[in-house]
Amino acid sequence: GTGSLAQSSGSELGVRHPSQAGRGGLCIDGSHCQRNDQCESGVCLAGFCVACDNGIRDGDESGIDCGGPVCAARCGVGQNCDGDSDCMSNMLCSLDDQTCLPIEDLPCRVDGIVNANETDVDCGGTHTGCSRCEDGGLCQGSADCASGLCVVAHADADARCASCHNGERDGRETDVDCGGPDCASRCGIDGQCMTSEDCTVGLFCWTDVHVASATRHYMSAMNLTDGDEFDPVTDAGAIFPAPGTCHAPFGIRARAVSPMFFMTSEIEFGDLFETN
Secondary structure (H helix, E strand, O other): EEEEEEEEOEEEOOOOOOEEOOHHHOEEOOOOOOOHHHOOOOOOOEEEEEEOOOOOOOOOOOOOOOOOOOOOEEOOOOOOOHHHHEOOOOOOEEEOOEEEEEEEOOOOOOOOOOOOOOEEOOOOOOOOEEOOEEOOOOOOOOHHHHOOOOOOOOOOOOOOOOOOOOOOOOOOOOOEEEEEOOOOOOOOOOOOOOOOEEEOOOOEEOOHHHHHHHHHHHHHHOOOOOOOOOOOOOHHHHHHOOOOEEOOOOEEEEEEEOOOOOOEEEEEEEEEEEEE
């Protein structure tokens, strides 16, 4: 300003001539300052008043009235930049000449970090020159993955690339390369499952409910009781499939001792899966 700010030769605050003063005696862009409220623009940076709309590159702008941490405007095609954050969306700062260019006009950066809208390190994203991410890589869509499959395994997980042919249980598979909503292959006998939809046609997913029902059926047919005669947990585990695995309904041919005679009983468990 003029008069209200102290002046000293070569380093005065404000300006000497009234024509250089802004509205209300505030300092114009380029004037020395100590506080934001001394500047017409409201921004005092590194001892000078600067503005984001004065048609010059000043302050910490990377280009004219754009880029840097103060100005909201991001720089467009061909404007100077110090980093990717200075550029408009879908643009990056060229490492060759420090100007903003569209992503598709730049080579993929193989630099060991996630940048340039990659979804994981040096892979994925909209840049067609970047590699697609391998299984386990972070992704936002199937186009980011070499396998063409991007899945969220559970509610608290990040989306990651998976495959139905990699010899691993990943994604939403219930067992290795089978089951779940994404893979076409269904699981065979002893394969882990959540529902019978995970199992090969003709097999069913045995659950705790099925095992408990089969156990009751077996004990009734064989005239067994809990306790010393039959333990529903340990003994049933030796007879029936483990819960959460694919198996076919089956029958057991067993011989039970009656006080009067020996009898052979055929016990069928197919009715446990009639709804499947």
